[in-house]
Amino acid sequence: MKSRSKALIAGIAAIGVIASLAACSTPAAGDGKVTITVVSLIPGSDQSAFDAFDAQVAQFEKANPNITVKSQEYEWTGPTFAAQLAGGTLPDVFTIPFTDGKTLIENGQLADITDLVNGLDYSSKFNPNVLSQAQGTDGKIYGLPTAAYGNGLQYNRAIFTAAGLDPDKPPTTWAEVRADAKIIADKTGLTGFAQMAASNTGGWQLAVGSATRGGRLEVKNGDSVTVTADNAGTKATLEYLKALRWEDNSMGANFLLDWGTINQAFGAGQIGMYTSGSDIFTNLVQSQAMDPANYGLASLPLEGKDAGVLAGGTIATVNIKATDAVKAAAVKWIDFYYMQKLLNKDAAILDAKTLSEANQPVGVPALPIFDKATLTQSQEWIKDYINVPQNQVSFFLDNIFDQPTVAEPISHTQELYAALDVVVQSVLTDPNADIDALLKQVNTDVQALVDAG
Amino acid sequence: MTTVETPPIIDLAAASAAASPQRVIVQRTRKRNFGTWVRGGGVSNLVFLLPMLVIFGAFSWYPIVQALVMSFQKTNLVTPAIFVGWDNFARVLHDPNLYVAIQNTGYFALLALIFGYPVPLVAAVLMSEVRRGKGLFSALAYLPVVVPPVVAVLLWKFFYDGRPEGVFNTILGWVGIPPQPWIQNAIEAMPSLVLEATWAAAGGTVIIYLAALTSVPPELYDAAEVDGASIWQKIWHVTLPQLRGVLIITLILQIIGTSQVFLEPFLFTGGGPANATITILLLIYRYAFQNSLGGNYGAATALSVMLALFLAALSLIYFQLTKRWSS
Known part of the structure; x- marks a missing residue:
């Protein structure tokens, strides 16, 4: 009797455990209502940013009563994205950088939304080069480009002032950048010029520096791709960093910075200048609590033949596992949240008003995903709500449309960037680093990956 | 008969x-x-x-x-997996980073053995000798173990600030030593990692040794004292032989633990500068997750299997070799 009651209790316990495990599965949706999960803001964003996002979700749900939107915080980083992708935990709508579009499509990891996109009245309006980032070799569409940026020189106006430099006259040549970096380091003891060097961002920003000196990390010839990491532009960039680090000692003491940590240090007022995307202001304000009055953005100095600004962007995509109903709802959300503010006056004003009321950045410098006229028009609609100090970013906006843009390397981009991380770290931590030998090694290693397909 | x-x-x-x-x-x-x-x-x-x-x-x-x-498949965990035989193992064995990682892991294990292994033992022996405040010393020794590892690493990252005004560099400045780059330099990075790892893990081992020391019969010390043994002779001839069972276990646990070192290089340096602190586990992680486009899970699991087999073999050999001694 005693053992039977024990068995009964144990049985109940076991069923409880199994039931609780089974409860982890997603409940089925019914009665024509669809629930979609979408990415919201990066973890650590302030409450007012989330309030603004929630307000936009409420507006969408009001317009689409059959769709319920659930959101999850999201920050795209290589390792976390890979884990989410493999683990099947990505939401129905998520964003990826331009560099990842082609391969994810080839690997069958993104949903085909061609028909749904063709149903949008602006589908033919995209800049073809931009839309191609979200298209497969078969021409089908697997995502919508939502934003494009150019890289720029980020600088802290307060540090410029503290060092006796004029924040309204940011440097326009690499030599001036070097001189200003040294002045900042000498006069304030802070980092004059910082460089990302870890989590594949060292390679990314080396590509930026290389492009401004006419260098290309990969050259496409027909169907074949040649890795050209040891080009003159890349070598010149590395020599430049070497001089700042070892001759001027103006690069501070942290040489393992990545996108997140460099933003953190810049937001905290420890860095005078660094290069990054022109849309970084949003992160600096939302997550790093940077005072907008201290922010400055200038265009990158371009030197030599074929010099250009490395550009990039974001694609909103739909999970391969989404059902047709979820896909349709997902594209509606992408259209509402990311696209309409660029194309529709009322939507643009509503978006800008919602964001500005929550003290969120409106008017962050961007590149056009349709054409320049459309971008200018959308900026015109929201001019009353723009709160990004335009006079502080005019040194970028005044030049960027006259500067040639350069796309990121197309083949094995992340592996190439990872290999170049090692080169950047070597140059910044070893005064005797052999730049030629290091770049040759990158060529050999990444070319092998490219050749292997 | x-x-x-x-x-x-x-x-x-x-x-x-x-x-x-x-x-x-x-x-x-x-x-x-x-x-x-x-x-x-x-x-x-x-x-x-x-x-x-x-x-x-x-x-x-x-x-x-x-x-x-x-480990025998090519898979991105989304599309169907394909069996590729021993390809993943071959790929891993042909990766030049594998040998860097093995070397670094060995270096970490060696440094941890030289510095990290004796420290808890010495601390435990000294603490067992003190007459007052033993509880306080035990608590102090164990305190780092209570600190969550990620918090500890972030704290030490702050201490390791390479600027002259960094915490450790300020302390070095007091005794006239110039500022050190710590984790920002290929030569100093690994010893810096070992220093933090030793600080973080020593407390747990100290407690084990202290417990083992209480089981040493006091008569043995009395007898040694009667024979005129000095304190060092007592430690060498009584304490250490009495602790050998525990010492063997902590040694093998330390070797297994240091062969799987991941947390410190991952959080401190990400394997840098220039792969100076990339370890086997970090390489496994990189195979799986470095590329946002879906990692090489086959290579990652192949290297994991090889590491598991190596550690299993090492443990067996070690226990065989020390069987007689430990009994």
């Missing part, structure tokens, strides 16, 4: 006949035992075990088997 030692001549038929009644008895016993087992609560025990078996099966054993299978 001789008849006893002579090997018995086995008569199979007789042996079989003789064994039969015994077999019947054994079978009867088994039947009775099974019945007794059921009546004695065997089923309920099994049912009680079931939640644990399910959880272990789902979250521990199944992934192990899955990893073994995956």
Whole structure:
């Protein structure tokens, strides 16, 4: 009797455990209502940013009563994205950088939304080069480009002032950048010029520096791709960093910075200048609590033949596992949240008003995903709500449309960037680093990956 | 005497006949035992075990088997996997970073052994000798273990600030030593990692040693004292031999632990500068997750399997070699 009651209790316990495990599965949706999960803001964003996002979700749900939107915080980083992708935990709508579009499509990891996109009245309006980032070799569409940026020189106006430099006259040549970096380091003891060097961002920003000196990390010839990491532009960039680090000692003491940590240090007022995307202001304000009055953005100095600004962007995509109903709802959300503010006056004003009321950045410098006229028009609609100090970013906006843009390397981009991380770290931590030998090694290693397909 | 030692001549038929009644008895016993087992609560025990078996099966054993299978596959975990034989193992063995990682892991293990292994022992022996405040010292020694590892690393990252005004550099400045780059330099990075790892882990080992020291019979010390042994002679001839069982266990645990070092290089340096702190586990992580486009899970699991086999072999050899000594 005693053992039977024990068995009964144990049985109940076991069923409880199994039931609780089974409860982890997603409940089925019914009665024509669809629930979609979408990415919201990066973890650590302030409450007012989330309030603004929630307000936009409420507006969408009001317009689409059959769709319920659930959101999850999201920050795209290589390792976390890979884990989410493999683990099947990505939401129905998520964003990826331009560099990842082609391969994810080839690997069958993104949903085909061609028909749904063709149903949008602006589908033919995209800049073809931009839309191609979200298209497969078969021409089908697997995502919508939502934003494009150019890289720029980020600088802290307060540090410029503290060092006796004029924040309204940011440097326009690499030599001036070097001189200003040294002045900042000498006069304030802070980092004059910082460089990302870890989590594949060292390679990314080396590509930026290389492009401004006419260098290309990969050259496409027909169907074949040649890795050209040891080009003159890349070598010149590395020599430049070497001089700042070892001759001027103006690069501070942290040489393992990545996108997140460099933003953190810049937001905290420890860095005078660094290069990054022109849309970084949003992160600096939302997550790093940077005072907008201290922010400055200038265009990158371009030197030599074929010099250009490395550009990039974001694609909103739909999970391969989404059902047709979820896909349709997902594209509606992408259209509402990311696209309409660029194309529709009322939507643009509503978006800008919602964001500005929550003290969120409106008017962050961007590149056009349709054409320049459309971008200018959308900026015109929201001019009353723009709160990004335009006079502080005019040194970028005044030049960027006259500067040639350069796309990121197309083949094995992340592996190439990872290999170049090692080169950047070597140059910044070893005064005797052999730049030629290091770049040759990158060529050999990444070319092998490219050749292997 | 001789008849006893002579090997018995086995008569199979007789042996079989003789064994039969015994077999019947054994079978009867088994039947009775099974019945007794059921009546004695065997089923309920099994049912009680079931939640644990399910959880272990789902979250521990199944992934192990899955990893073994995956080491022979090419998969991105979204599209169907393809069996590729030994390709993943070949790829890993041809990766120049593997040998850098092995070298670095070995270096970390060696430094941890040289500095990290004796420290807790010395601390425990000294603490066992103090007459007052033993509890306070134990608590202080154990405190770093209580600090969550990620918090500890972030704290130490702050201490390791390479600027002259960094915490450690300020302290060095007091004694006239110039500022050091710490984790920002390929030569100093690994010792810096070992220093933090030793600080973080020593407390746990100190407690084990302290517990073991209490089991050393005091008569042995008394006898040594009567024989005129100095304090060092007592430690060498009494304490250490008495602790050897525990020392062997902590040594093998340390070797296994340091071979799997991941947290420190991952959080401090990400394997940098210039791969100076990339370890085997970090390389496995990189295979799996460095590329946002879906990692090489086959290579990652292949290297994991190789590491597991190596550590299993190492443990077996070690225990075989020290069997006699430890007993």
